[in-house]
Amino acid sequence: MNFKGGSGKTTTTAHLAQHLALHGYRTLAIDLDPQASLSALHGYQPEFDVGENQTLYGAIRYDDQKRPISEIIQQTYFPNLDLIPGNIELMEYEHDTPKALADNPGQGLFFTRLDSALSEVQDRYDVIVVDCPPQLGFLTMTAMCAATAVLVTVHPQMLDVMSMCQFLIMTSELLEVVANAGGNTGYDWMRYLVTRYEPGDGPQNQMVSFMRSMFEEHVLNYPMLKSTAISDAGLTKQTLYEVGRENFSRSTYDRAMEALNNVNGEIESLIKQAWGRA
Ligand SMILES: Nc1ncnc2c1ncn2[C@@H]1O[C@H](COP(=O)(O)OP(=O)(O)O)[C@@H](O)[C@H]1O
Numbered sequence: 001m002n003f004k005g006g007s008g009k010t011t012t013t014a015h016l017a018q019h020l021a022l023h024g025y026r027t028l029a030i031d032l033d034p035q036a037s038l039s040a041l042h043g044y045q046p047e048f049d050v051g052e053n054q055t056l057y058g059a060i061r062y063d064d065q066k067r068p069i070s071e072i073i074q075q076t077y078f079p080n081l082d083l084i085p086g087n088i089e090l091m092e093y094e095h096d097t098p099k100a101l102a103d104n105p106g107q108g109l110f111f112t113r114l115d116s117a118l119s120e121v122q123d124r125y126d127v128i129v130v131d132c133p134p135q136l137g138f139l140t141m142t143a144m145c146a147a148t149a150v151l152v153t154v155h156p157q158m159l160d161v162m163s164m165c166q167f168l169i170m171t172s173e174l175l176e177v178v179a180n181a182g183g184n185t186g187y188d189w190m191r192y193l194v195t196r197y198e199p200g201d202g203p204q205n206q207m208v209s210f211m212r213s214m215f216e217e218h219v220l221n222y223p224m225l226k227s228t229a230i231s232d233a234g235l236t237k238q239t240l241y242e243v244g245r246e247n248f249s250r251s252t253y254d255r256a257m258e259a260l261n262n263v264n265g266e267i268e269s270l271i272k273q274a275w276g277r278a
C-alpha cells in the first residue's frame with residue numbers, strides 16, 4: 001500500500017504473489033484497486049472479463065446480493081496462484097460504507113468485512129496478497145484491518161517520501177479510531193520497500209539514507225531496482241517471471257531478476273519468521 005500512484009504497488013504485488021506461488025505457497029492475490037492493473041497483468045481485462053459481482057465487492061457488500069468469496073475467486077495460469085479480480089465496481093464500496101455506518105451504527109462494521117469473507121477460504125491458502133488502491137479510503141482501511149502484515153512501497157524521491165509521510169500520519173490517525181472501536185490494528189511486521197531504485201542517482205541515495213535513518217530496520221535491506229526489463233514486461237502485461245531472457249541484454253535481465261529474488265526472498269523470510277519457521 002501507499003496512496004502515491006506509481007510507487008510500484010501493483011508491480012510488487014504481482015511479482016510477490018507469483019514468486020510465492022512458484023515456491024509452492026498456495027497464494028491468493030486480491031485486486032482491490034478499481035483501476036485493476038493487477039487483474040490486467042493476469043489476463044483479466046477489467047471492462048470485458050470481469051462482470052457484475054465478480055470483484056471483491058461481491059463478498060463485502062452490505063446488501064442481500066452479497067455472496068460467498070469462494071464463488072468469486074478465479075484461477076490463474078500460474079499453478080498455486082488464484083486471483084480475485086477488480087474493476088470499477090469496487091468504487092461502490094467507498095460509497096456504500098458511509099451509508100451503512102449511518103444506518104447501522106455499531107453493526108456490520110466495515111473493518112471486519114474482508115476478514116470474515118476470507119475466513120471462509122483461509123484453509124485453502126498459505127498467503128493472501130492484497131494490492132491496494134492509491135488512496136486511503138474504506139477499501140484500503142478494510143484491507144489494513146484484515147492484514148497480518150503491511151508493505152509500503154516508496155520510490156525514493158523527495159516528493160514521494162513527503163507524500164508517504166503524510167500517508168503515514170493520516171493512516172495512524174485512522175487506525176487509532178479503528179483500534180478504539182475494537183478493530184484489529186496489530187501486525188506481525190510492517191516494512192518499507194524502496195522501489196524503482198537507481199543506485200547511481202545521488203538524490204535517490206540521499207532519500208534512501210534518510211529513510212533508513214528514520215525508519216531503521218523497517219526499511220527492507222534489498223531495494224527493487226529500476227529496470228527496463230520490468231517496465232517492458234509491463235507493457236505486454238507480463239511480469240519478469242513470464243518474459244524470456246532472450247528479449248533483453250543478459251545483464252539487464254539478470255540484474256532485474258537478482259534484485260527481484262532478493263526482495264521477494266526477504267519478504268518470504270519475514271513471512272516464515274511470523275510463522276515461527278525461520
Ligand atoms: N522496478 C521497476 N523498474 C522499472 N519500472 C517499474 C518498476 N516498478 C514499477 N515500474 C513501472 O512503474 C509504473 C508504475 O508501477 P505500478 O506498480 O503500476 O505502481 P502503482 O501500482 O503503485 O500505481 C508501471 O508502468 C511499472 O511498469
Ligand SMILES: [Mg+2]
Binds near residue numbers: 010011033037
Ligand atoms: Mg497499482
